[in-house]
């Protein structure tokens with residue numbers, strides 16, 4: 061759609077939006093029973109969107125809705141049309157389940173290839189994907205997108221840092237797709253005692269996904285790995301990566317407006333903000349058939365960059381900030397909801413711990429979720445031992461459910477003062 065005039069592009073967006081809303085309201089009870097932002101019931105027979113601006117009259121979709129309609133309640137097509145089902149941890153004990161039709165997967169492949177092409181990746185590149193199991197679906201999408209531009213792909217496999225580096229060097233990888241945290245670990249490992257010199261690597265491009273990365277850490281990574289960094293934005297639960305991407309100017313991320321409408325709203329009131337102000341990023345999918353996201357609250361903090369980009373890409377740009385609008389923790393690109401952690405612990409213990417806190421920590425080469433919970437000072441040592449054993453089970457269960465390693469520590473109350 062790059063050769064279209066702005067008016068033609070807006071018209072196509074509007075038609076896609078109308079078609080998506082129509083499909084969602086006709087096929088998904090969740091959308092049928094919703095009210096508009098004024099609290100009035102939406103009559104699907106009369107409901108019309110006459111301009112993109114009308115979108116702001118619609119209610120938001122939130123992460124909690126994805127769990128409430130587990131597993132297939134938000135699908136807008138029959139199951140026979142679904143070719144891939146993806147599961148991710150959500151905000152309740154039920155995971156979020158998203159589905160893709162064959163058409164959806166092709167759209168996604170095209171979106172990823174658009175983003176990779178903007179990052180100057182070509183058929184001559186050797187592309188290595190290194191993402192945590194919690195971002196496994198992104199690994200598949202990047203593989204498909206990169207193969208479609210005929211790059212040579214080393215698919216996502218869980219490897220130790222030593223093996224990743226061996227592949228990076230021996231296979232002459234020119235593009236690495238990973239999270240900022242994993243890239244830092246890799247760079248740190250090269251700098252600490254290995255005989256590997258970054259100048260001996262063929263790496264030229266580092267695609268950073270899953271978490272925003274500030275200028276300073278990016279400069280450091282570029283210096284350490286002798287590569288240029290490019291930031292991509294996506295949703296780890298639904299539906300995938302490369303929704304927004306950097307161009308050669310590296311000044312914000314272009315949102316793929318052929319497939320998504322971005323809005324920035326006030327975090328407190330939900331009202332649209334004037335262009336350029338920082339708020340919550342809201343996304344509406346235009347081309348997704350199986351799993352329509354309509355005004356989805358991403359929890360990501362962003363602002364629109366107002367001036368046009370000299371790269372020629374017509375898509376709007378956003379600046380993406382590290383701080384979130386909700387209480388989710390980002391661990392290696394995987395979003396972890398604090399309420400969910402508490403639900404799992406409560407489920408295992410049968411009660412809510414008196415005091416608890418969660419934070420991201422580093423265990424050797426791995427980023428993990430560290431959970432501290434209080435133990436009663438009056439517990440006997442054999443009771444504490446039994447509790448520790450139970451916590452190991454909870455750690456494994458949490459790891460399985462949220463896709464990142466978990467370490468639970470039993471602490472006495474006074475330990476919390478300096479940390480939580």
Ligand SMILES: [Zn+2]
Nearest residue numbers: 307369371373
């Ligand atoms: Zn640009």
